[in-house]
Amino acid sequence: MTPVRALASPWAWQATFHVVAGMFLSVTTGAVICSAAVLWWAAVLSLAEGPTGSWMLRVLYVVVAVVVPLAVPSCVRFFSALQRERFRALLGVDIAAPKYGPGTGWRRSVRLWTASGMWRQLVYHLLAPLLGGLGGVAVVLCWAAPLLAALWSESMSGPRGLLAFGGATVLLFAAPWLARGVAAADTAAARRLLGRDHAEELAERVESLARSRADLVAAEDTQRRRIERDLHDGVQQRLVSLALNLGMARAASTDRSPQDAAVIAAAHEDATAALAELRDFVRGLHPAVLNDRGLDAALSGVAARASLPVQLNVHIGQRCSPSIEAIAYFAVSEALTNIAKHAEASRAEIAAQRVGDRLIIAVTDDGRGGASVDSTGTGLQGLAQRAAAVDGRLTVVSPPGGPTTITVDLPCE
Amino acid sequence: MRVVLAEDSVLLRAGLTKLLRDGGFDVVAAVADADQLLTAVDTHRPDVVVVDVRMPPTHTDEGIRAALVIRRQYPKIAVCVLSQYVEESYATDLLSVDTSGVGYLLKDRVARVSDFLDALRRVAAGGTALDPEVVAQLLVRRRDDPMRRLTPREQEVLKLMAEGRSNNGITEALKVSHSAVEKYVSNIFAKLDLPPTDTDHRRVLAVLKYLGA
Incomplete structure (x- = not known):
């Protein structure tokens, strides 16, 4: 210039x-x-x-x-x-x-x-x-x-x-x-x-990061709940209605040709299978009972749905915050899916208890062991990240030959 | 047989009404929420009530709460609860009042038309009809108790008893002989420390023990 x-x-x-x-x-x-x-x-x-x-x-x-x-x-x-x-x-x-x-x-x-x-x-x-x-x-x-x-x-x-x-x-x-x-x-x-000094600025930053992280976790929780509600009120009702109508058609098909009867029967089976699949999917997403009755009640469903015998011991007492309950539920659900896929286990046990203001959940199986948080494709990494997002911790103890215990330790608020 | 139906989805309300009428039930009222249900029950005094769990206004457990009110106020009216999801905690609530004349089934089951109508008739006649899924949920919550003493086969038989089946029904379901079922049942009674008095009474007690109610 x-x-x-x-x-x-x-x-x-x-x-x-x-x-x-x-x-x-x-x-x-x-x-x-x-x-x-x-x-x-x-x-x-x-x-x-x-x-x-x-x-x-x-x-x-x-x-x-x-x-x-x-x-x-x-x-x-x-x-x-x-x-x-x-x-x-x-x-x-x-x-x-x-x-x-x-x-x-x-x-x-x-x-x-x-x-x-x-x-x-x-x-x-x-x-x-x-x-x-x-x-x-x-x-x-x-x-x-x-x-x-x-x-x-x-x-x-x-x-x-x-x-x-x-x-x-x-x-x-x-x-x-x-x-x-x-x-x-x-x-x-x-x-x-x-202005502010460095320590003050950092403290402020930490505070705002913690806040936005909690907001994110809560937003995801809300989103899942909304999806569950939409599916329940929409697609699921329609599928039930469809399956019901096909069921009635099937029951009434006395004077139909065998081919027609077979087509109706197949459609009926497909509709009920679709309903069951959708229900399983939503169960893994965010069951309504989790909000309504808490983690204790919701875990029964996830344990019963597992493909292997599961023993459930829950001592929670006072409920934790909805986000924490959702993360805990998801952790158990994922852990059981993992066991079914990778562990070659014959049975599993879920122990959930509240110790002070911590929620501690241990999922144990008698499978082949050798699992770790770092092993890819197991979903354990994702679980660890979720737990970390609320200042929780996920630990995996899994010696070769088993047994494997996955412990999730979460703050209740 | 007179039925009051409560279901908030218009589509399903129509479908269920048709299903029940075709099945020989007399649908005296089909309503959309719990308040209307209680009014209709008071007016019509039906034999059986078919109720959805999630209804307005909060879409959580209105149906269960209404069912509990009905069971306390009108013990003679049987209640069959239908839901997209069955929950052990709701089942425990339902069974806490009385284990007879109660049903709790997944909505999917209505698609198996004749099975559903059978179950509903059983409930209306004072029996129980619990969805296998809810029974499985109740099973995972068993702790150290006499249930552990049962063999897997005996547990299976007990599970079918809890679903409300008779010995004949169990024979059919398990594809075993009638005498084998009778043996399983008496083993169950023995292992659960139920004294040999009236058989039906023991049956209810066994189921109650099983459900932890």
Whole structure:
């Protein structure tokens, strides 16, 4: 960018406004804080040396000594908010305010002193009048250099006048960059001193990640429930009706040809088979009884459906949150499917119990063992991920030759 | 035989009504939710009620709750509950009042028209008809109890007893001789420590033990 164009560019004026506004604001806030400090110091000193004068004066010293430390943090907070607003409005730079603990009245004032960022903010308000103030003056002088040179040139002539004008021109062209430099330095300082510190930002991030993860898990749960409901109210009813009609046709087919009867019989068998398959599928998805009666009741269905004999022992008592119940249910369902597919087991046992605020489910089989979370195609990996998504854990103990125990440990809330 | 039917799906309500009428039942009312069902039962005093589990407004277990009300208030009215899914916990609720005159079947079973009508007649006559799937669910919840003493064959026989079959029915289902079934049944009674009094009574007790009710 040419120096001439820079003079008229938006960024140059934006930075200049910011710097000039900062100069006035910083000097004012700095002055208020310094005055408060001086006032407090004077009051404390007077009290320490034994105050003279009327009793009202002594009361005043005490009031100042007590009130100033209580008022300063709120004051600093307000000034910081003003400064952050300046950055936001004039530069478009968003600086997140540090978090303050809860509390009211004097407790809050005391807590504010120990709050993270209070001392950093104080440093900014004491530093800003120096850097921002001097920088602001320098920027204003640069912009005004030609005017000043013109005013002074009356007393100058010849080479000195030329030199003054030359210098003033250089300063004028330097003004945009100087303004930008000061604004950048101010921004860097403000980000560091008025914003949140790294630990706070990380904590915030962890919190928001945990929240969005929980939302995702809940959303998936809701989705499954919706699909179950839609299938139940739609396709399943229609299939039952279809199978029913075919059943009635089959029962009534006395004077039909054998071919027709065979076709009807086949259609009837297909319809009932489709119903059974669909029911099995939805059972694995999210049975309605899980919401209605909880994990304990829902596990009966999944255990009974398994292709091998399953023993079920449930001691849950108070129910866990719906997402956790859904994950636990799905884990058992998947584990049993796995056993049927890979374990060559003759029987399995499900033990589910609530220990404090943990839900612990162990699925044991007497199969050939050798399973691991990492073995692909077993679905164990997916289960481990699901458990991890709610801060739970899945462990597999499966020595070669068996027995295999898959344990899912989930937080109840 | 007079029937009140409660089913929220219009399609199935029509289908079931036709099925029952063709089967010789007199459908005196076909309603769409539990409240209407209770009103209809109060008005018509039918012999048997056929009720769906999931109905408005909450679509959870309205049918089961209505069935329980009917069983308590009108012990003479038999109840047959139909559902897309059978659940052991609902079955336990249903059987907790009384094990006679109660049925709990998957909706699929209605497609086996004559089997379903037989089961319904059995229920109306004071018998039980439990879906094999719900019986299987009740079985996985057995813990340390006399059930463990039964051989797999005896468990199978007991399961059929729980479904409401007579010895003849069991003979037919297992394709074994009538005397073999009688032997299994007496073994079951012995192993479950049921004294030799009235046979039918022991039968109910055996089923009750089996169901853990």
